[in-house]
Amino acid sequence: MFDGGEFLWYAEKKEGRSMDIQALVTAQRAYFKTGATLPLSARRGALQRLRAAMKAHETDITAALKADLNKSPAESYMCEVGLTLSELTFVERRLARWMKDRPHLTPLAQFPARSFTVSEPYGVVLIMSPWNYPFLLTMEPLIGAIAAGNCCVVKPSAYSPASSAVIREIVAECFPPEYAAVVEGGREENQALLDQKFDYIFFTGGAAVGREVMAKAAVHLTPVTLELGGKSPCVVDRTARLELAAKRLVFGKLLNCGQTCVAPDYLLIDRRVKDRFLAYVKRWVTVLYAKNPLDNEGYVRMVNQKHFRRVMGLIDPDKVVFGGKGDPDTLKIQPTILDRVSPDDPVMLEEIFGPVLPVLTFDRVEEALNFVNDRPRPLALYLFSQDKSTQQLFLRQACFGGGCINDTMIHLATSRMGFGGVGDSGMGSYHGKASFDTFSHRKSIVKKSTLIDLPIRYTPYTPAKEALLRLFLR
Numbered sequence: 001m002f003d004g005g006e007f008l009w010y011a012e013k014k015e016g017r018s019m020d021i022q023a024l025v026t027a028q029r030a031y032f033k034t035g036a037t038l039p040l041s042a043r044r045g046a047l048q049r050l051r052a053a054m055k056a057h058e059t060d061i062t063a064a065l066k067a068d069l070n071k072s073p074a075e076s077y078m079c080e081v082g083l084t085l086s087e088l089t090f091v092e093r094r095l096a097r098w099m100k101d102r103p104h105l106t107p108l109a110q111f112p113a114r115s116f117t118v119s120e121p122y123g124v125v126l127i128m129s130p131w132n133y134p135f136l137l138t139m140e141p142l143i144g145a146i147a148a149g150n151c152c153v154v155k156p157s158a159y160s161p162a163s164s165a166v167i168r169e170i171v172a173e174c175f176p177p178e179y180a181a182v183v184e185g186g187r188e189e190n191q192a193l194l195d196q197k198f199d200y201i202f203f204t205g206g207a208a209v210g211r212e213v214m215a216k217a218a219v220h221l222t223p224v225t226l227e228l229g230g231k232s233p234c235v236v237d238r239t240a241r242l243e244l245a246a247k248r249l250v251f252g253k254l255l256n257c258g259q260t261c262v263a264p265d266y267l268l269i270d271r272r273v274k275d276r277f278l279a280y281v282k283r284w285v286t287v288l289y290a291k292n293p294l295d296n297e298g299y300v301r302m303v304n305q306k307h308f309r310r311v312m313g314l315i316d317p318d319k320v321v322f323g324g325k326g327d328p329d330t331l332k333i334q335p336t337i338l339d340r341v342s343p344d345d346p347v348m349l350e351e352i353f354g355p356v357l358p359v360l361t362f363d364r365v366e367e368a369l370n371f372v373n374d375r376p377r378p379l380a381l382y383l384f385s386q387d388k389s390t391q392q393l394f395l396r397q398a399c400f401g402g403g404c405i406n407d408t409m410i411h412l413a414t415s416r417m418g419f420g421g422v423g424d425s426g427m428g429s430y431h432g433k434a435s436f437d438t439f440s441h442r443k444s445i446v447k448k449s450t451l452i453d454l455p456i457r458y459t460p461y462t463p464a465k466e467a468l469l470r471l472f473l474r
Contacts, residue, residue, distance in 0.1 A: 021153075021192045024181055028124045028151040031178035037121065037149045040096055046146045047095075049174040050139070051088050054081065057170055061135055064162035068134060069256070070332075072298035079256065080136040083413060087140050090415035090432050091147050098147075098436050104444075109456075109472040112449040119440040121149035122223075123199035128155045128190070128213065130205045131303050132259040132353075134163035137227075141202045142171075142180070144435025150200070151179055155193055157205075158186040159303050198222055200439060204261075206351075207424060225428030225438055227261070228421055229351050232380035234264035234408065235368050235394065238273050240384035245406070246280035250288060252382070252408025254335055257300035258355040259307075262380040262401075264408055265352055266341075268368045271361040278337060278359065282322050285335045294325070294332045301331040302354065308333065311354035314347040323355075343371075365390050372398050377423035382408045401425050 036042060054061070061081055065071040071080075099119060106115040125145050129138035138156055145152045154171060156164035161184075168182040175181070183189055194201075194216035203213045204227040217224045234252075236245055253264050269277055285293070293299045302308040308331045315324055315336055323334035333355050338347060341358040348358055362368045365385075372381065381400040385391055391405055401421040402411050412419045412431070420429030430438050456465050456472075 021183060021189070022196060024153065024177065024183070025124060025196045025198070027178040028153065028181075031176075032121075032123050032151045037146075037151060037179065040099055043095060043099075043147055043149060044092065046174065046179075047088060047092050047143065050143070050146070050170070051085065051092075053170045053173050054085065054088075054139075057166060060166050060169075061163070064160075064166045065135065067162040068131070068160040069259070069303060070299070070301045070330075071256070075256070075298070075300070080133055084136055084139045084143070087143055087415050087431070087435075091143055091436070094433070095147055095436075098433060102442075106446070107472075110446060110448070111454070112452055114447045115445070116447070117442045117444050119148070119436070119442050122439060122441055123150060124153070125150045125200040125202065125439060126153050126155065126193060126196075126198040128193075128201070128203045128205065129157060130261075131157035131159035131163075132256060132261070134160035135167065137204050138167050141204075141430055141435065141439075144430055145202070145439045146180065148436050148439035150439055152181075153193065153198070154180065154182045155190065156182065156184065158184070200224070202428075202430075202438070203227065210426070225420070225430065226426040227428075227430075228379065228424065228426040229261040229353075230376055230378040230421070230425040231265040231348070231351055232262055232378040232382070232400070232403075233368075233372050234267050234382040235365075235372075235384065236267065236269040236273070236277060237365055237368075237383075237385040237387065237390055238270040239386040239390070240273070240277075240406070241386065242273060242277050243280045245384035246277055247284045248407050249382075249384075250281060250284040250335075253357055254285070254289065254355055255409065257302065257333070259300070259303065259353050260409070262409060262412060263353075264357070264380075264382055265378070266348065266358040266360065268360050268362055268371060270365075271363055274359065274361055278321070278339070281337065281357075285322070289335065293334055294327050294330070299332060302333060303331075305331065307353070311352065311356060314350075314352060314354075314356055316345065316347070319345075365393065369393060369398055372400075377401070377421070377425055379421045379425035380404075380409075380411070399423070 058081055062073050062076045065076040101116045101118050104115040106113050127141045156167050164184050171180055171182045197220040201217050201222055201224045203210055207228045210226045210228050214224055234249055249264055290296045311333055312326050319338040319340055321337050321339045323336035326333040336356045338358045341360055377399045379401040381398055381403040383394050383405050404411050415432030418429035418434030419431045420426055428438055456468050
């Protein structure tokens, strides 16, 4: 295990912090040049150390998530620790295969030769993670970056300080700081990091900060992955199995108290089944979270007063048909349904990121499709319908990052498919092989034989050569 205490992250002056961060990046760049991170054995060893440290600190991780967000041990394991361990297992078992050169067919015009692509790490990468799933959304991209052979600087969110401290401790135990290190802090540290030249930046967070990250990256022509969010719709047509749809919507909407980038943000429902469906929604909220969720010990809270006030400000008392109250002392907000919502209402003009569900209606599914497509492209879309033509309509004509048919959220809980946004909801993807690819540059190589050198490409270009060129290149 490695200490990493020789790096002083906090100095009294901003200039001192910037110099410490610059020294860290310089040290990582020098370490990467040694090639120590490249062998399969080194990458596997790093992942195995991560697994051992995570298991040793599981109690600390659970306590930190409780302190930051009031997450229960079961929800912490299901949504953070367990998913991270599953990702580690998936990557470890397949890493050797992913690292192999990938052969490709060689055009006849280049005969004799062998064509292949080689995956190489970018070098020194920056991972900036959010507060809503502070452990999962830090460790999953870190797993991908280490598996791909990079050195990493990790910047957790200042809004989840307990989780950030545990992450720092785990990373320091597993790596020397010149291999991987955690920088804690707030805006000043973020700016100091973004002023450095990294070889890749992976950012998870809101669109406003994502634009700043991309602008800073552009100065150094640094490639980025942006995992953002947006207003992810849940569409329910009249053919849906309403009670099951309501149960699964409640699960997705209230997991982490709505503080999930792919949470169903608003409901688009066929007018003919709206009342029945909302009755089911209310019933399942009560079944799953008790009559008054504010008294439920396992009910997650808003991360801080700022976000509590923001979400409460989106609740129009005149449109509340369920819930609507919050407790500023515990930062908990009741699961809330808003009916008769207009597209111009404040709750429809920003990502909610809380337990508030605005309800809008449609008469034809084409209206719902147009409503979605007329707005910024969401990170997720959820469609509840038994009608195959409606399913195909949304799959082929609605643009969104990913989603589910007849469920919510579960499309991101797999290492076998990439996860990411499109347009305003982000760019790039990760999870499993997609993480390895995200943190790797794939370079194309043609290895040409020296035994034969066909003269067709060399001048002078005779009519016979031109005829052969036309034969090969068409």
